[in-house]
Amino acid sequence: MKVCMFHLMPYRGLPADFDQRYKSAYIDPLWFDVADAEKVGEYYNATLDELLFAAKSGFHGLCTNQHHQNVYGFMANPSIMAAVLANGTNGQNVAIVQLGSTLPSTTPPTRIAEEYAMLDCISGGRLVAGFPTGLPSDATISNGVVPIEQRERYREALALVVKAWSAREIFAWNGKHYQLGMVNLWPRPIQQPHPPIWIPGSGISGTAEFVVGQDHCFCHLSYYGAKNAKQVAERYWDLVARKGRDDNPYRFSFLQLIGVAATDAEAEDLYAEHAEYFFHKLLYTPPYYQAIPGCLEYEALRQALHHNPRAEVKLRELKAPDFFERGFVVVGSPKTVREQLLDGIKELRMGHLLALLHFGSMPTELCKSNIDLFAREVLPYLQDQWDDRYEDRWWPERLKVKRPTAAKIAEPAAAS
Amino acid sequence: MAAVDVRRIKLWQDRIDTEVEIAGSGPPLVYLHGPWGLAPDRAFVARLAERHKVFAPKFPGTSAGDPNSVHALDGWHDLVVYTGELFDRLELDAPALVGHSFGALLAAEFAAAAPGAVGRLVLIDPVGLWRDDHPVQNWMILSDAARKVSLFADPDGEAARRFFEVPADPAARVDALSQFIWAQACTGKFVWPVADRGLARRIHRIAAPTLIVWGGADGIVAPLYAQEFAKRIAGARVEVIAEAGHLPQVESEERVVAAVAKFLR
Numbered sequence: 001m002k003v004c005m006f007h008l009m010p011y012r013g014l015p016a017d018f019d020q021r022y023k024s025a026y027i028d029p030l031w032f033d034v035a036d037a038e039k040v041g042e043y044y045n046a047t048l049d050e051l052l053f054a055a056k057s058g059f060h061g062l063c064t065n066q067h068h069q070n071v072y073g074f075m076a077n078p079s080i081m082a083a084v085l086a087n088g089t090n091g092q093n094v095a096i097v098q099l100g101s102t103l104p105s106t107t108p109p110t111r112i113a114e115e116y117a118m119l120d121c122i123s124g125g126r127l128v129a130g131f132p133t134g135l136p137s138d139a140t141i142s143n144g145v146v147p148i149e150q151r152e153r154y155r156e157a158l159a160l161v162v163k164a165w166s167a168r169e170i171f172a173w174n175g176k177h178y179q180l181g182m183v184n185l186w187p188r189p190i191q192q193p194h195p196p197i198w199i200p201g202s203g204i205s206g207t208a209e210f211v212v213g214q215d216h217c218f219c220h221l222s223y224y225g226a227k228n229a230k231q232v233a234e235r236y237w238d239l240v241a242r243k244g245r246d247d248n249p250y251r252f253s254f255l256q257l258i259g260v261a262a263t264d265a266e267a268e269d270l271y272a273e274h275a276e277y278f279f280h281k282l283l284y285t286p287p288y289y290q291a292i293p294g295c296l297e298y299e300a301l302r303q304a305l306h307h308n309p310r311a312e313v314k315l316r317e318l319k320a321p322d323f324f325e326r327g328f329v330v331v332g333s334p335k336t337v338r339e340q341l342l343d344g345i346k347e348l349r350m351g352h353l354l355a356l357l358h359f360g361s362m363p364t365e366l367c368k369s370n371i372d373l374f375a376r377e378v379l380p381y382l383q384d385q386w387d388d389r390y391e392d393r394w395w396p397e398r399l400k401v402k403r404p405t406a407a408k409i410a411e412p413a414a415a416s
Numbered sequence: 417m418a419a420v421d422v423r424r425i426k427l428w429q430d431r432i433d434t435e436v437e438i439a440g441s442g443p444p445l446v447y448l449h450g451p452w453g454l455a456p457d458r459a460f461v462a463r464l465a466e467r468h469k470v471f472a473p474k475f476p477g478t479s480a481g482d483p484n485s486v487h488a489l490d491g492w493h494d495l496v497v498y499t500g501e502l503f504d505r506l507e508l509d510a511p512a513l514v515g516h517s518f519g520a521l522l523a524a525e526f527a528a529a530a531p532g533a534v535g536r537l538v539l540i541d542p543v544g545l546w547r548d549d550h551p552v553q554n555w556m557i558l559s560d561a562a563r564k565v566s567l568f569a570d571p572d573g574e575a576a577r578r579f580f581e582v583p584a585d586p587a588a589r590v591d592a593l594s595q596f597i598w599a600q601a602c603t604g605k606f607v608w609p610v611a612d613r614g615l616a617r618r619i620h621r622i623a624a625p626t627l628i629v630w631g632g633a634d635g636i637v638a639p640l641y642a643q644e645f646a647k648r649i650a651g652a653r654v655e656v657i658a659e660a661g662h663l664p665q666v667e668s669e670e671r672v673v674a675a676v677a678k679f680l681r
Contacts, residue, residue, distance in 0.1 A: 140609065141609070146604070146605050146609075147556070288560075292556055292557060293556050293597045294604055298598055301597060305590045
């Protein structure tokens with residue numbers, strides 16, 4: 001079992017009435033109305049500090065991601081963040097997990113091949129190369145990608161990147177969306193023919209089919225918790241079996257919001273406002289900015305119209321206790337958190353847990369205390385899971401040496 | 417109402433399978449539908465068929481069982497050449513060409529590329545030109561409420577109600593919504609994210625006598641665009657229908673039918 005610290009880099013200090021002023025966290029919020037560049041500088045630096053702190057604390061990987069024109073998370077180029085992380089973690093047994101640069105939004109996509117190769121070189125071969133298709137609003141509104149071409153471009157771009165990483169000779173790429181006469185990438189990644197490839201998917205689109213077909217790792221970046229991901233996981237593992245792949249849990253990664261404190265009551269108290277900030281202000285995105293005609297391929301569109309499990313959730317009508325009770329956020333004492341996480345890990349057959357230990361308006365001190373408690377009192381109880389029977393084939397080779405298991409902490413007396 | 421014959425033809429080296437709905441008799445007329453597919457325009461097409469033999473092709477990707485054929489066309493050059501192939505296969509000799517919204521842009525592009533292939537041209541609320549002071553709304557990212565107001569002069573009227581009506585039966589609901597959404601996806605391929613692909617550079621080639629019809633309450637393309645089109649097409653006439661939005665052929669069918677009939681008489 002690997003546990004990675006995931007970060008969105010949100011705007012932490014939105015005005016209290018933000019959700020009355022704007023109908024969407026994406027596209028609409030006006031920079032000069034709600035944001036401050038000095039503060040944003042603090043947020044970027046705090047984000048980097050928190051991730052580096054997680055590395056020192058014993059997490060297996062650090063995750064960044066790319067989003068645009070929103071208050072929810074705006075690492076517009078995750079490679080810039082990762083360059084700092086790669087350099088700052090040299091000598092540590094930590095992966096740089098890019099989840100990552102969005103191929104269809106970048107022309108030519110060899111730019112991403114170059115950036116990832118740079119990161120692999122800087123980190124000494126510790127890169128996990130994640131390739132999200134990108135949110136519909138990011139790709140099509142912020143970057144002008146034609147909706148019905150988003151996935152077609154994605155598949156072509158990924159094939160071009162993988163070839164560019166390992167081709168021994170100069171080649172010409174005469175594709176539908178990209179034409180390059182002489183591709184001879186400098187630099188190349190240390191990990192050959194390519195770093196491990198992880199691909200995020202919603203579980204609605206046809207992405208999982210593609211990922212299993214290519215034998216990459218599928219990441220379900222849900223904000224609704226392991227409790228609500230059973231259906232997606234079941235469909236995924238059925239697909240894995242149907243395609244004749246093995247049941248190695250490491251081909252499945254899952255994101256979970258987590259808040260740890262000394263006791264359940266303290267955790268619920270500490271994280272309530274940040275959970276509400278996350279779900280009420282940051283995650284609020286109306287369907288017309290995400291369900292853009294063409295972003296789902298025809299069959300996936302029909303499937304989503306038949307049944308979209310997320311369509312019924314009205315986030316702004318729920319309060320912190322609902323988010324906790326429904327498992328959107330796993331909060332509690334270390335004992336509570338590890339029990340709930342282990343249930344989810346086993347239930348979904350999750351090989352990589354992507355722990356979102358910063359969410360909403362959380363100040364950096366609270367985020368670091370969350371990371372610290374998690375690393376000392378939760379992580380040691382999770383990390384041996386699966387390793388007796390499965391090898392993580394989607395992890396940088398140089399990091400596969402078995403880490404010394406941190407001493408398990410005695411049950412805290414106060415834990416409820 | 418004239419009987420409708422649905423002809424299915426394979427074009428573009430057999431990569432596109434297109435349904436063409438054919439009805440009526442009289443001088444030939446081709447109708448090119450807008451971003452929401454042919455379905456909302458069927459009543460209007462039936463009225464045109466009272467005086468014409470009407471050919472109403474479905475846009476590539478919107479015919480039953482052939483959603484992915486839209487990927488066979490890579491840009492405007494492909495689309496215009498494809499339209500020429502469609503006209504040839506239907507053995508049309510300079511028919512009247514009527515288009516709405518996106519379909520009107522396609523009609524204008526085709527009439528500019530092949531001036532001899534179009535007898536008379538009717539453009540109903542076309543997209544395709546651009547003014548920074550009056551940007552054309554992106555109809556693919558409107559909320560339900562904004563879409564109603566942008567498309568219809570009377571957002572609570574009968575025409576709007578019918579346009580947005582979704583069947584109660586679950587399977588029929590999926591069919592209706594997927595057609596409505598996918599038609600926007602297929603046509604949107606050629607105008608995303610800004611519905612200006614350089615028609616202004618080519619529009620002077622249009623030689624057919626042209627009627628421009630505009631809904632006076634069009635919330636997608638402001639009515640002042642009627643003059644933008646008219647001043648670029650020699651001899652073009654403009655008819656503004658005050659009580660209609662972006663879909664005058666749906667919201668004010670009678671008046672559009674009369675205007676078209678008078679123009680094509």
